[in-house]
Amino acid sequence: MKYIDEYRNPDLVRKLIGDIKRSCTREWKIMEVCGGQTHAFLRFGLDQALYPEVQMIHGPGCPVCVTPVEKIDTAIALSFRDNVLLCSFGDMLRVPGTEKSLLSARVEGAHVQTVYSPLDAVRIAQEDTSKEVVFFAVGFETTAPMNAISVKKAKELGLRNYSILCAQVLVPTAIEVLLNDSACQIDGFLSAGHVCTVMGYWEYEPIAEKYKKPIVVTGFEPIDLLLGVRNCVELLEGGKYGVVNAYPRSVRREGNTQAQALIKEVFEVCDRNWRGIGVIPQSGLKLKPEYIDYDAEVKFADLVCISVTKTTVCIAGEILQGKKKPSECPAFAKECTPENPLGAPMVSNEGACSAYYQYSHSRRD
Amino acid sequence: MNPGEFGSTGISWSCPIGSTASGKITLAHGGGGTLMHKLIKDVFEKHFSNPYLRQHHDSTVIDLGKVRVAFTTDSFVVKPIFFPGGDIGKLAVCGTLNDLAVAGACPLYLSAGFILEEGLGVDVLEKIVCSMRREADLAGVSIVTGDTKVIEQKAEDGLYINTSGIGIIKFEVPPSPKNICRGDRIIINGDIGRHGIAVLSARENITFEPVIESDCMNLAPAILSLYEAGVEVHCLRDCTRGGLATSLNELAEESQLSFIIEEYSVPIKDEVRGACEILGLNPLYVANEGRFVAFVPEEDVSNALDILKDLYPDFTPAEIGRVIDKQNSPVILRNYVGIDTSLPMLSGEQLPRIC
Missing domain, CATH: 3.90.650.10 (PurM-like C-terminal domain)
Incomplete structure (x- = not known):
């Protein structure tokens, strides 16, 4: 298939892996920030092929995994309300809240619909104005522009029955949290290519400078990932730091300025609770005051849930920091499986634990 | 540092999550994956267990005197009931024919059980039944027994079909x-x-x-x-x-x-x-x-x-x-x-x- 097969060429993959391993004079720990990259590393077995010269550490960049429990509880509470239709991307449905997931709520008769774009949710709201349509706006900077468009469009159409339950999070702040930890062992980062397609990579330059770490903008296909790793290792071996763009076919330094303008027009930066991490200051987006009528948490303030249940078995925090591998968790693949996740990284396909579970059965022994 | 305590930032890295082991059937139990296999093992096999069931094949092979037959059943709940390239009726006939065929059997007879939700259009039902007839004719099998039940409406076009089938195995060593x-x-x-x-x-x-x-x-x-x-x-x-x-x-x-x-x-x-x-x-x-x-x-x-x-x-x-x-x-x-x-x-x- 065009534009896919070129980036999965086995000969080139083998050559790149060989080149990278030979160029290492010591072992390096590199974190891929994005869950989509984690999934690809494990699906193609690239992390194993690079080991031990390069040890991939799986970062917190899975939007499904970091959406806090109380948001999911709120979404579930909304979906049980008579005139509400809760619209969501598919993989949010399985994430457990305090007592149930949106999927199990649907079994009990809640109104939950999978959509592929927030604009589908706007269309549904337009077709049936007797229904309150709430879109579960989850994701990093990649989903923010479309969510912004949906709110703007609803306003233009004069729709009073559309709102978003907003759980948008921002990548650069998360990287800083990791680097601020005194116990941080990460030598370099692969930054998410799609986030940088929207936001550019200028935001990472001061971070690379401040913490003296290489940050390489990286794509998602095997060749893209290996080029990202090779660039990162080159910088590390040369004792250099800074930001390198290894995904130039999609990313420019300034990013998609139109999309950024849309985000700025509709959203403002706010503190955000990350599941498994806690509240990170200035790490999320919320609707600006002029769009407040489209904020489901304001519109349905009576249904907003505040809940925190703690479990002690799960080591999600250490996994997200890269201090432990999923397979080092005592619950991994025993009590904790994708069907019955104890921690958020086991939930989504992009979560480190789930990706491990799916693609590394042989590694469990 | 204690597990769950996040270095100098003071942010806690515990993962708050609720219990999901509800003991209730979810859609994933019907997805054909590990949950369904566990359900079959823990509930059905536990109580129904016999040598035929333990063949673990799409059809059960039974010797009736000198004749060796394959016997199977399958239910169809696909939504929507019409889709590009087929419909629930075609699926219900082909699905059971295929379960017999992969056991090495020549399909002979099928049954058809219908669960209909009130409100379903009779014209819709007839369209599905015609589709079943067409597939059965093409395969040279007959639908020889059936059943109909009606339940309260839960969705639009509520129609579910169960088919069972038997066929004869003529080969010395059937696939297994x-x-x-x-x-x-x-x-x-x-x-x-x-x-x-x-x-x-x-x-x-x-x-x-x-x-x-x-x-x-x-x-x-x-x-x-x-x-x-x-x-x-x-x-x-x-x-x-x-x-x-x-x-x-x-x-x-x-x-x-x-x-x-x-x-x-x-x-x-x-x-x-x-x-x-x-x-x-x-x-x-x-x-x-x-x-x-x-x-x-x-x-x-x-x-x-x-x-x-x-x-x-x-x-x-x-x-x-x-x-x-x-x-x-x-x-x-x-x-x-x-x-x-x-x-x-x-x-x-x-x-x-x-x-």
Whole structure:
């Protein structure tokens, strides 16, 4: 298939892996920030092929995994309300809240619909104005522009029955949290290519400078990932730091300025609770005051849930920091499986634990 | 530092999460993956267990005097009931015919049980029944008994069908997981993933260009042709729910051997691959309704492929892997980039991803 097969060429993959391993004079720990990259590393077995010269550490960049429990509880509470239709991307449905997931709520008769774009949710709201349509706006900077468009469009159409339950999070702040930890062992980062397609990579330059770490903008296909790793290792071996763009076919330094303008027009930066991490200051987006009528948490303030249940078995925090591998968790693949996740990284396909579970059965022994 | 305590930032890294072990049936229990297998083992096998059930095949083989018959049942709950390339009626007939065919049986008679929700249009029902009649006629089988029940309305076009079937096995050694041998080659009769994508696109109202049609079809003619041509068929399985990967895992477990699959050799149409890339689905787990894997000795591969290609020139049948001694992973995938990874059974439902 065009534009896919070129980036999965086995000969080139083998050559790149060989080149990278030979160029290492010591072992390096590199974190891929994005869950989509984690999934690809494990699906193609690239992390194993690079080991031990390069040890991939799986970062917190899975939007499904970091959406806090109380948001999911709120979404579930909304979906049980008579005139509400809760619209969501598919993989949010399985994430457990305090007592149930949106999927199990649907079994009990809640109104939950999978959509592929927030604009589908706007269309549904337009077709049936007797229904309150709430879109579960989850994701990093990649989903923010479309969510912004949906709110703007609803306003233009004069729709009073559309709102978003907003759980948008921002990548650069998360990287800083990791680097601020005194116990941080990460030598370099692969930054998410799609986030940088929207936001550019200028935001990472001061971070690379401040913490003296290489940050390489990286794509998602095997060749893209290996080029990202090779660039990162080159910088590390040369004792250099800074930001390198290894995904130039999609990313420019300034990013998609139109999309950024849309985000700025509709959203403002706010503190955000990350599941498994806690509240990170200035790490999320919320609707600006002029769009407040489209904020489901304001519109349905009576249904907003505040809940925190703690479990002690799960080591999600250490996994997200890269201090432990999923397979080092005592619950991994025993009590904790994708069907019955104890921690958020086991939930989504992009979560480190789930990706491990799916693609590394042989590694469990 | 204590686990869960986050260095100098003072942020806590515990993962707050509730309990999900509700003891209730969820949709994932019907997804054909690990949850369903656990349910079958823990509830059905626990109480129904007998030598016939323990054959673990799509049909049960029963000796009635000198006649050896295959007997099977299947229920169909697909939504929507009409989709590109088929409908629930065609599916209900072909699904049961295929379960008989992969047991090496010539299908003879079917039953049809209908559960209808009040409010269903009689014209809609008749359309489905005509579709069943057409498929049965094409296959030369008769629907000889049936049942109808009506329940309260839960959805639009509420229509569910159960079909059972019996067929006669004429071959000395019918295909079975226990006949799989080390060195056997694994072939598939065509490109995978069409049915799952066709149904998903109809259900979620997403259109792909060109339209992806379900592969739903009666497999008996293809399978009987293999036997008639003298191909030594050790085992067969249709790759329905949970896709090719799940069927392979089931057979690896039942045969106590491992399989190595070359991802590049697995035929997938570009439009199906494209749809899967967009939706974040792995085509190896996407449902089929007209595809089977056959385990044959190496020397029979080219003969088998020639027969399948003659019958269905558009399907690109292919050799996709071979049987090896038991390994840690029941099914090993030599992936597109040439690295071996484990190809586990589907766990939970495959859900389209955010990004």
